[in-house]
Amino acid sequence: xxxxxxxxxxxxxxxxxLKLLKTSNAVETALRDRLRTEFGTTLPRFxxxxxLARSPEGLKMSELSRRLxxxxxxxxxxxxxxxxxxxxxxxxxxxxxxAMEVRLTGKGRAHFDTLAxxxxxxxNELMGAIxxxxxxxxxxxxxxxxxxxxxxx
Amino acid sequence: xxxxxxxxxxxxxxxxxLKLLKTSNAVETALRDRLRTEFGTTLPRFxxxxxLARSPEGLKMSELSRRLxxxxxxxxxxxxxxxxxxxxxxxxxxxxxxAMEVRLTGKGRAHFDTLAxxxxxxxNELMGAIxxxxxxxxxxxxxxxxxxxxxxx
DNA sequence: CAAAGATATTTTAAGCTTGAAATGAATCGG
DNA sequence: CCGATTCATTTCAAGCTTAAAATATCTTTG
Numbered sequence: 001x002x003x004x005x006x007x008x009x010x011x012x013x014x015x016x017x018l019k020l021l022k023t024s025n026a027v028e029t030a031l032r033d034r035l036r037t038e039f040g041t042t043l044p045r046f047x048x049x050x051x052l053a054r055s056p057e058g059l060k061m062s063e064l065s066r067r068l069x070x071x072x073x074x075x076x077x078x079x080x081x082x083x084x085x086x087x088x089x090x091x092x093x094x095x096x097x098x099a100m101e102v103r104l105t106g107k108g109r110a111h112f113d114t115l116a117x118x119x120x121x122x123x124n125e126l127m128g129a130i131x132x133x134x135x136x137x138x139x140x141x142x143x144x145x146x147x148x149x150x151x152x153x
Numbered sequence: 154x155x156x157x158x159x160x161x162x163x164x165x166x167x168x169x170x171l172k173l174l175k176t177s178n179a180v181e182t183a184l185r186d187r188l189r190t191e192f193g194t195t196l197p198r199f200x201x202x203x204x205l206a207r208s209p210e211g212l213k214m215s216e217l218s219r220r221l222x223x224x225x226x227x228x229x230x231x232x233x234x235x236x237x238x239x240x241x242x243x244x245x246x247x248x249x250x251x252a253m254e255v256r257l258t259g260k261g262r263a264h265f266d267t268l269a270x271x272x273x274x275x276x277n278e279l280m281g282a283i284x285x286x287x288x289x290x291x292x293x294x295x296x297x298x299x300x301x302x303x304x305x306x
Numbered sequence: 307c308a309a310a311g312a313t314a315t316t317t318t319a320a321g322c323t324t325g326a327a328a329t330g331a332a333t334c335g336g
Numbered sequence: 337c338c339g340a341t342t343c344a345t346t347t348c349a350a351g352c353t354t355a356a357a358a359t360a361t362c363t364t365t366g
Contacts, residue, residue: 024177082275098344129297135169144282286336
């Protein structure tokens with residue numbers, strides 16, 4: 001590839017990145033707004049609840065942190081707040097006094113079901129401009145970026 | 154479209170959103186890491202400097218806030234820190250004692266040039282898995298989402 | 307001109323986020 | 337068994353972010 005063509009591809013990727021960032025920020029902001037105004041909650045709390053909903057047996061703090069790719073200290077704070085709300089509970093882990101298992105409460109599960117339904121509808125509304133065929137194609141491209149990034153880690 | 158096909162397209166869009174979010178978070182985290190470890194700065198400061206670099210005559214606080222789509226209070230804090238570092242300066246605006254014009258200092262401009270060069274190379278490295286043709290196509294799709302979101306605002 | 311409304315910015319309170327340090331507990335090698 | 341290391345979690349300090357309230361100034365209108 002010539003130097004000129006390389007430079008052009010570079011500028012195109014930079015533009016793509018800026019647009020990708022702008023679009024995902026716009027969608028994310030809309031979701032945060034709606035979670036806040038319609039349900040008085042936040043995206044981080046929703047994310048933690050979603051992870052817990054997929055593991056009814058409970059998850060250790062470190063496992064939650066690993067799955068959501070956020071720091072341990074971050075999970076501590078979010079679970080603290082979910083506990084205050086009565087949506088999650090910490091339980092001692094038999095055989096390891098260092099660890100804590102976190103579970104949704106009944107109230108938390110019911111609340112999450114409501115949130116998840118609304119969330120899926122919102123995403124569909126916000127991303128309505130993309131057809132299924134386009135979605136599949138973009139996902140493939142993003143997958144190749146994600147795989148690349150995974151390797152670098 | 155049948156109910157079944159609609160539901161399927163809905164699930165595909167949700168998956169696309171989750172992948173979009175994951176990928177852009179991964180790229181953004183890599184960029185934040187490198188700005189921090191290699192230059193001791195942050196993405197918000199980089200973003201403000203980038204906006205200021207494009208307007209050498211200076212920008213008012215409110216204009217900065219509007220362009221970056223962040224709150225006024227947020228800009229106050231970031232500009233405070235850039236000022237402490239000696240990378241930006243606030244100036245009174247002739248004819249409006251409420252307003253402040255912000256500009257990069259000479260030091261700030263030199264610093265930003267270094268950052269911007271590194272930033273562009275990083276984005277190219279991180280998004281290297283995407284060819285120019287794919288990039289162009291994805292940008293079109295994202296544009297349609299962004300336009301849609303613009304209208305909803 | 308004075309009151310009312312609009313505009314520019316800062317302040318405040320609350321939450322999210324991180325990396326690093328601290329704590330307490332488990333495990334491992336000798 | 338004991339000292340060293342590793343592991344799970346929390347605490348801490350700093351920065352980013354927002355919405356809402358507070359300030360100060362400008363503009364419009366009666």
